[in-house]
Amino acid sequence: MNDKTQRDSATPAIEVKNLTVSYGPVPALLDVSLSVAPGTLVGIIGPNGSGKSTFIKSILGFLKPDVGSVRIFGEPADKAKGRVAYVPQRGAVDWDFPITVREVAMMGRFGDVPWWKDVGRKDRKIADDALKMVRMSKFADRQIGQLSGGQQQRVFMARAMAQGADILLLDEPFAGVDAATERAILEVLEDTKESGKTLMVVHHDLATAAEYFDMLALLKQRLFAYGPPNVVLHKDLLSEVYEGNLRIFADLERDNR
């Protein structure tokens, strides 16, 4: 990262160009291009299997594209690894692992290796500040397995923040949490955005998408639309992407009244 790139506020936080990613013969993502301005809260929507998780993993540099590129603040994704943090789906974590909330946040400083046992005061303060931001300070010494789903999600957001990343990518943070927890997580997302971070969040629920996000990306292998919610949540676009999913239309029609 040179100073020029850092100062240039016109440089997108995330810039994806002509991205095609495959696991097998059929691409999971095909020719996707999009650009995210710094400080934006972006929702990724689309049916099951539409490539949402693949998209997030590609931006993280976990998956190698067949074609196309991902740039993070103007740099190739593989040179910007520390600037992007990932909050995994809850199902992807071993919750029986005997580790406290503070130790999970500390991992943001040192990666997933147990050196956090001897960390210095400065790193501990960064981890504790991150826990404060997600309102989990009072649980710092609790085992992660003893937390509710929403609390676990917030601890993993603290870990991402302790990492000092400028971009946070979250895969379905609202899945399987109750309404109060959903609200609490949303508040943390908004606070994080206010602090200048860029967030990209895979989201399942079309009924709340307009309320939660500045911009929406509608994916089904291709990027069908990218823009503000009132543009993307257009009936014709959704009927093309979701085909016969009647429940979703019933929800939307109700909300549009």
Ligand SMILES: Nc1ncnc2c1ncn2[C@@H]1O[C@H](COP(=O)(O)OP(=O)(O)O)[C@@H](O)[C@H]1O
């Ligand atoms: N590790 C994998 N190996 C093979 N195919 C995969 C793998 N991960 C995802 N896919 C396939 O890629 C497509 C997109 O998957 P995914 O990105 O997980 O979608 P979403 O997150 O929108 O549900 C699906 O057809 C899925 O079956």
Ligand SMILES: [Mg+2]
């Ligand atoms: Mg997924």
